[in-house]
Amino acid sequence: MTPGSIKPVPILIVDxxxxxxxxxxxxxxxxxxxxxKARSGTEALEILLRQEVALALLDVQMPExxxxxxxxxxxxxxxxxxxxxxxxxxxxxxxxxxxxGYEAGAVDFLEKPIEADILRSKVAVFxxxxxxxxxxxxxxxxxxxxxxxxLRLLKDSxxxxxxxxxxxxxxxxxxxxxxxxxxxxxxxIRNGLQILRMAPEGPRAEEVRGMMDRQLTHxxxxxxxxxxxxxxxxxxxxxxxxxxxxxxxVSSALETSRPxxxxxxxxxxLDIPEDPLWVEGDLTRLAxxxxxxLNNAAKYTAPGGHIRLTVRRQNGxxxxxxxxxxxxxxxxxxxxxxxxxxxxxRHLDRSQGGxxxxxxxxxxxxxxxxxTSRAAxxxxxxxxxxxxxxxxxxxxxxxxxxxxxKMQKKTMAPMKVLIVDDNVDSAxxxxxxxxxxxxxxxxxxxxxxxxEIAHDLQPxxxxxxxxxxxxxxxxxxxQLRRMPEMKNKTVIAQTxxxxxxxxxxxxxxxxxxxxxxxxxxxxxxxxxxxxxxTAAKAGEPQHG
Amino acid sequence: xxxxxxxxxxxxxxxxxxxxEDNEALAQTTGWLVEMIGYDYKLAANGKAxxxxxxxxxxxVFMIDIGLPGMxxxxxxxxxxxxxxTGGVVFIAQTxxxxxxxxxxxxxxxxxxxxxxxxxLETLESILGEIAKTR
Numbered sequence: 001m002t003p004g005s006i007k008p009v010p011i012l013i014v015d016x017x018x019x020x021x022x023x024x025x026x027x028x029x030x031x032x033x034x035x036x037k038a039r040s041g042t043e044a045l046e047i048l049l050r051q052e053v054a055l056a057l058l059d060v061q062m063p064e065x066x067x068x069x070x071x072x073x074x075x076x077x078x079x080x081x082x083x084x085x086x087x088x089x090x091x092x093x094x095x096x097x098x099x100x101g102y103e104a105g106a107v108d109f110l111e112k113p114i115e116a117d118i119l120r121s122k123v124a125v126f127x128x129x130x131x132x133x134x135x136x137x138x139x140x141x142x143x144x145x146x147x148x149x150x151l152r153l154l155k156d157s158x159x160x161x162x163x164x165x166x167x168x169x170x171x172x173x174x175x176x177x178x179x180x181x182x183x184x185x186x187x188x189i190r191n192g193l194q195i196l197r198m199a200p201e202g203p204r205a206e207e208v209r210g211m212m213d214r215q216l217t218h219x220x221x222x223x224x225x226x227x228x229x230x231x232x233x234x235x236x237x238x239x240x241x242x243x244x245x246x247x248x249x250v251s252s253a254l255e256t257s258r259p260x261x262x263x264x265x266x267x268x269x270l271d272i273p274e275d276p277l278w279v280e281g282d283l284t285r286l287a288x289x290x291x292x293x294l295n296n297a298a299k300y301t302a303p304g305g306h307i308r309l310t311v312r313r314q315n316g317x318x319x320x321x322x323x324x325x326x327x328x329x330x331x332x333x334x335x336x337x338x339x340x341x342x343x344x345x346r347h348l349d350r351s352q353g354g355x356x357x358x359x360x361x362x363x364x365x366x367x368x369x370x371x372t373s374r375a376a377x378x379x380x381x382x383x384x385x386x387x388x389x390x391x392x393x394x395x396x397x398x399x400x401x402x403x404x405x406k407m408q409k410k411t412m413a414p415m416k417v418l419i420v421d422d423n424v425d426s427a428x429x430x431x432x433x434x435x436x437x438x439x440x441x442x443x444x445x446x447x448x449x450x451x452e453i454a455h456d457l458q459p460x461x462x463x464x465x466x467x468x469x470x471x472x473x474x475x476x477x478x479q480l481r482r483m484p485e486m487k488n489k490t491v492i493a494q495t496x497x498x499x500x501x502x503x504x505x506x507x508x509x510x511x512x513x514x515x516x517x518x519x520x521x522x523x524x525x526x527x528x529x530x531x532x533x534t535a536a537k538a539g540e541p542q543h544g
Numbered sequence: 545x546x547x548x549x550x551x552x553x554x555x556x557x558x559x560x561x562x563x564x565e566d567n568e569a570l571a572q573t574t575g576w577l578v579e580m581i582g583y584d585y586k587l588a589a590n591g592k593a594x595x596x597x598x599x600x601x602x603x604x605v606f607m608i609d610i611g612l613p614g615m616x617x618x619x620x621x622x623x624x625x626x627x628x629x630t631g632g633v634v635f636i637a638q639t640x641x642x643x644x645x646x647x648x649x650x651x652x653x654x655x656x657x658x659x660x661x662x663x664x665l666e667t668l669e670s671i672l673g674e675i676a677k678t679r
Contacts, residue, residue, distance in 0.1 A: 180640035184567065187640075187661035191573030194665040198580050208576075211569045264613070303613055 007134075008034035009127040010051065014044045014070065015059040015088070024057065027116045028123055041065030045073060048080050054130030055123060060089045060101070068100055084126050086110060181222060185215040229340065229357045232364040237285075239368055240526065243393065244283050245276035246311060246318050252283065253290035254309075260298045261307060266324075271310040277318045278393045285365050286390075292358040293322040293386050300384070301326025317371075318392050323385040329377035337375045338363035362388065415528065417441045418459040420450040420476060421494070422468045430463060433524055447471030451479055458485045461531060466495040466506070474509040481510040490531050559583045559676050562603035564594045564620065565638065566612055574607065574638075574663065581669050583676075591615030591623070599629060605675055607659075610639040610650070618653035625654045634675050638663070 011033055015021050021037045028035070036053065038044035042065060044056070056074070060067035067087055074080040086108045087101050098109060110119060192212040196205055231237045250272060261268050279286075290309075297307045301324040310321040329337060340360040363373040371390040377383065417439050421427040427443045434441035442457060444450035447470055454462065462480065466473035473493060480486045492513040493506040506514045513527060561578050563585055565571035571587045578585040586601045588594035590612050598606075606624065610617035617637060624630050634657070637650040642660035650658045657671055 176641075176643070183640040183661045184570075187663065188567065188569035188573045190662035190664075191570065191577055195573060195576050195580065204576065208573065211573065215569055 006032070008032055009130050010034050010036055010053045011123065011127070012036050012038065012044060012047065012053040012056040012083075014038045014041065014056065014062070014067070016040060016062040017059075020059065024114070024119075027114070027119060033123070033127060041067075041070035041073070044070055048074065048083075053083055055126040056083050056085045057123075058085055058087055060087050071101070071106060084129075086122060088112060088114065178226075182219065185219045185222075188212070189215050225357055225361070229361050229364075232361060232368075233340065237368070239282040239285060240523075241280050241282055241369075242526070242530075243278060244281055244286075246279055246281075246286070246320065246390070247272060247276055249281070249283055249286035250290050250309070250311060250320070252287035253294060256287070256291040257294035257298065260295055264298050264301070264303045264305075266298055266301060266304070267306045269306065269308040271308065271312075273311060273313065277311065277313060279318065279369070279390050280393055281369050281390065286369070289362050289365050289388060290320060290322075292362050293320070293388070296358055296386070297322050297324040297326065297384070300324070313392065314389070316392055317389045319387055319389050321385060321387045323383065325383040327384070328380050328382040329375065329384050330380050334375055334377060338373060359386075362386075366390065415439045415460040415532070416457060417528075418444065418450065418453055418457065418462045420444045420447070420462065420468070420473070421465040422446060423465070426465070430524075437525055437528065439528065447473075447476040447479075450476055451483075454480055454486055455483060458489070460489060461528065462486075462489065462491045463494055464491055464511070466493055466502075474505065477506075477509045477511055492527065557584075559605065559672065559679065560601060560603045561585045561605045561607060561672070562588060562594060562598055562601060563607045564588045564591065564612065564617070565607070565609040566590055567609070570609075570661070577663075577665060577668060578672070581665075581672060583672060591617075591620040594620060595623065598624065602629075603633060604679060605634045605636060605672065607636045607638050608655075610637055610641070610646075618649065621650075621653045621655055636671065 009032055011028070013021055013024050013035055014037075015024070016039055018039065021039070025035045025037070036047055036051070038047055040062060044058075047053075058067040058070055062070075065073075071085050071087075074083060074085070084107045087106050088110050089101075090112045101109060108122060110122070189212050192208045192215075195208050199205060228237070254270075258268075294307065294309065301307060306325045308321075308323045310319070310323070312319050312321075338359050340357060359373075359375075366373045366388050369390055371388060373386070373388050376385045376387075417434050419427050419430045419434070419441055421430065421443075422445050424445065427445065431441045431443055442453055442459070444453050446468060450462075450464070453459075464473045464476055468476075471479075473495070477491050477493070480489075480491060490512045491510065492515060493509075493511040494515055495502060495506075503514045512531075515523065515527065561583055563571055563574050563578070565574065565587070566589050568589070571589070575585040575587055586597065586603070588597060591614055594606075594608075606621070608617045608620055612620065615623070617639070621635050621637070624633075625635070635655045636657040636659055637653075637655040638659045638661060639646065639650070640661045642658075647658045659667065659671070
């Protein structure tokens with residue numbers, strides 16, 4: 001205990017004569033003691049109601065309530081029962097009175113005239129006792145607080161353990177589902193292999209090979225989904241956002257999901273406005289969002305059920321709504337449907353099962369587009385409605401977009417593109433793709449030659465492989481950037497590695513873009529159009 | 545020779561196996577395997593189709609997928625076993641789930657065997673061989 005926290009020990013002195021009170025206080029006064037004085041039993045009781053005291057020194061002979069009566073009253077109340085009492089008597093040491101005093105709860109008698117030393121030492125003993133009791137009380141309070149804190153910590157840690165356990169069991173369930181989902185296509189593949197081993201030739205073998213090819217494609221898709229969801233949850237996915245109409249995404253999604261819907265003989269109703277709803281989005285990813293919603297509806301709706309896809313404008317937003325009359329979702333599952341690895345009804349292996357990642361992907365991808373996802377269901381067996389809201393680009397923006405697209409067409413004069421790749425086949429196919437797009441391509445197979453050509457040709461765009469023998473792509477890019485004529489031209493890194501660290505390294509070396517092999521014709525077209533657009537916006541006359 | 549109760553198929557004819565599986569690729573390839581081993585097969589894509597066609601086909605063995613659309617494999621097995629004309633027929637569950645819990649569930653539904661996908665030809669051959677011997 002710190003000295004500052006030591007409160008004085010309160011001593012109650014009761015005597016009807018003020019001079020007695022003063023002289024008692026004078027005798028007893030020392031540091032650490034505080035004297036509370038009362039001139040009557042009534043006043044003493046009032047004080048005792050207000051505060052606790054360590055010891056009461058009571059004069060026996062007082063008018064109205066004498067010392068014994070006061071003591072009896074004190075013993076009668078729980079609050080004051082344990083206060084030690086010392087009676088101060090004026091020579092009346094007859095046995096009867098003394099006995100009455102003890103009966104009333106006295107611990108001691110002192111006869112007047114008081115001997116100062118004796119009184120002081122008795123008071124010191126009771127003060128000491130009082131302080132010890134007070135200290136015990138403080139320790140007890142501290143212990144109680146500790147115990148409460150411990151209880152709280154215990155509860156916290158139990159809650160955490162429970163959450164961990166739940167996450168763990170969800171992970172276990174997910175792994176079991178994953179194994180199951182991978183076995184589904186594996187089963188016919190293994191059958192196929194066994195059939196081919198026994199009968200490798202003939203039309204049936206041809207059919208088996210086709211089947212195995214389809215099942216493998218299905219497995220690859222599952223694994224791609226898995227990788228996707230892991231990339232998305234770690235924020236490692238890049239959206240290629242362009243101005244696009246939602247209808248484009250919807251029609252692409254329908255193409256993907258239609259076979260599943262038809263296989264289940266679901267009745268599909270479409271309600272899609274004709275006027276394009278413009279959004280800033282990644283076509284592939286938004287198509288994936290819609291298609292995942294459709295697949296989900298198909299999975300959880302009995303054959304012959306209804307699925308309705310509605311697209312509508314809703315104050316600055318577009319709502320895409322997929323409703324079915326299938327299995328529905330229990331109220332307690334609703335808040336979790338967009339969580340990773342959440343799946344209803346695991347133990348029946350539904351043929352169209354899945355990994356429980358489709359909706360998680362939906363919500364993450366929609367979030368990345370600045371939109372929101374929600375699910376509604378009246379409960380089990382009552383169907384579900386999933387709605388995705390995406391921000392629309394305003395009319396003004398759409399107009400600008402159209403203008404830019406026109407400009408893009410007008411200025412889509414051939415660009416000069418330098419292809420640098422040590423892989424001859426890769427360079428050749430890139431050249432063919434550029435040729436198809438109407439651009440003018442030139443090829444270099446190594447860095448030094450690339451720098452020479454760049455100097456002579458001053459290409460608008462350089463498509464540069466990273467992993468080349470001799471001077472690698474990073475070095476070629478750095479040297480290109482040192483050439484005044486190449487300073488503001490576009491340099492694109494082309495590599496088999498799509499990790500964030502590889503991208504960072506490429507940007508640090510001075511690349512404008514980073515694309516992963518294999519590069520599709522669509523992607524290259526899009527990228528070159530973007531480059532052209534950017535140049536047009538910046539007002540830089542590339543081909544006067 | 546007339547078919548007696550509990551003897552749906554004549555022992556001199558190849559054993560008949562009805563494969564109830566909604567995954568078309570798996571159903572067809574399993575059928576071909578069964579045929580190559582030397583038995584007869586018929587496919588049914590779901591419980592409804594199986595219930596509608598088994599009486600004509602009179603299978604000795606049902607191979608039933610658990611995760612069928614509509615009526616699941618457990619219920620189909622129970623339903624078939626409750627019919628008077630399926631006495632002596634052997635029921636094989638075919639599923640992607642192989643945990644003890646799933647084996648218990650198939651056993652409780654009345655299945656005689658529990659096969660985990662993907663199937664090994666050798667396993668299928670030996671199980672069907674054993675069944676053929678005890679016919």
